[in-house]
């Protein structure tokens with residue numbers, strides 16, 4: 001797959017602080033890319049630099065093979081969808097969508113028939129047929145999101161940047177719009193770069209996931225790689241599905257506050273040593289049970305469980321006060337009841353542990 005966008009060593013600073021610190025990335029054409037990162041990691045800044053609303057201090061940006069560093073935003077052919085939709089409240093759905101087409105600086109469309117045909121195609125693409133004449137103040141949050149997207153797509157951009165596009169929607173609608181957005185993107189065949197603070201959203205939506213941490217790209221890969229093989233403790237921590245222990249390598253084991261923990265395979269190089277085990281790789285057994293030779297086992301006191309619909313998350317307190325989380329998917333086993341204040345053995349396979357050292 002060819003690259004639609006390439007950034008090389010892009011630096012953007014606000015005063016002494018670097019919001020982007022040497023970003024190298026290459027985004028494939030015709031794909032859904034999720035951009036995930038903690039608050040303040042530089043996600044919005046990266047979108048703004050790509051769109052041309054901010055000028056980087058250094059580095060190059062190539063879009064569809066062209067250097068666009070000096071090109072103003074309206075000439076870039078890159079669409080932008082904001083979290084707050086930014087619709088014109090006094091205009092109808094149709095007029096909001098037509099506005100960008102009629103008023104754009106480059107190649108405005110002045111023929112009413114062409115405008116009508118393009119707007120109607122897009123309205124059908126995003127599923128708003130029948131609502132053309134409705135005021136945008138009289139439609140739902142999800143419909144407003146679709147108008148915002150349609151208004152961008154009607155200008156036929158080569159790429160669309162979406163900054164937390166689902167952030168203003170309630171949880172139910174948010175989940176529905178995730179698959180809608182993916183479908184709309186597939187139909188129009190352009191690359192979407194979607195900023196989100198939610199790891200679930202990023203992993204479920206992106207063909208490619210970019211993880212930004214402290215102004216740098218911490219990892220870029222498909223969802224499966226990011227989820228199963230986070231490249232650093234920072235990425236694992238941010239994914240919110242790994243228990244992490246600090247410590248250091250001691251021969252072929254990892255010395256942690258929970259004692260010496262075994263693992264298979266080679267540790268990944270890291271300045272921040274840690275032992276990581278995923279929440280859903282852990283078995284809960286009666287305390288005192290002997291672990292198998294290929295397992296690692298610690299003990300913890302059961303605190304509480306949280307039912308999430310498809311899974312139950314159980315929380316244990318370890319001897320040093322650390323909280324340890326176990327996730328049981330309900331498709332794998334029926335939910336079990338654990339006794340508060342009782343000790344349990346927590347076991348996992350050595351091969352499932354990830355070690356950074």
Ligand SMILES: Nc1ncnc2c1ncn2[C@@H]1O[C@H](COP(=O)(O)OP(=O)(O)OP(=O)(O)O)[C@@H](O)[C@H]1O
Pocket residue numbers: 014017018019037038039040041042043044045046197
């Ligand atoms: N206009 C500005 N002036 C000064 N500093 C800024 C400006 N915009 C962003 N920053 C700083 O740059 C860093 C990156 O900000 P950015 O908004 O890109 O982060 P983000 O990952 O999008 O965060 P969030 O998820 O909270 O929206 C932050 O430390 C922020 O305080």
